[in-house]
Amino acid sequence: MNWIDIGALDDIPLRGARVVKTQLGCVALFRTDTDRVFAVSDTCPHKGGPLSEGIVHGNKVTCPLHNWVFSLETGQAQGADSGSITTYPVQVAAGRILLDATTLKKRSAA
Template sequence: MSWIDIGHIEDIPLRGARIVKTAVGCVAVFRTAEAEVYAASNTCPHKGGPLSEGIVHGQKVTCPLHNWVFDLNTGLAQGADEGQITTYPVRLDGARILLDGDAVKTRSAA
């Protein structure tokens, strides 16, 4: 894995998200707890809603357009017939957020 430093954890509000622009599209980075972050595609597969503007609760995000709920661990939609978002490896190094650059290069984020 090739880790890319994308910012300080305090750059993302608790239960909020920020966007990282990549060559393959926007990746949303979600802060679900004081020291817990997840990264996933910013685009809902249902109607293209911006997930970074959704409601973050537990380890899930709810799309702001039609309330599809996605598990940030697996990317799977809950309560929908089908749907999944791409998730990306992300970790904390102290208070710095690191995103796996290799994974972002090989998968489409949008």
């Protein structure tokens, strides 16, 4: 993997999100209340809502437009909803958030 430093863990508030803009679209980074960090596509497959503006609860995010809930670990929609979002490898090292650039390059343009 080709890790790129995209910022400090403290740049994302607990239960908050930030967006990384790439040439192929936006990636949402979420920090849970236990300091876990997840990276997923920022667009809800249902109506295109910005997931980075959603509510983080546990290891899930709720879309701000129509309340679809997605697992930040697997990208799968929860409950009766069907669909998924793309997840990306991310890690935290020495308080810095690292995102895998190799995986981003493989992403297809939307």
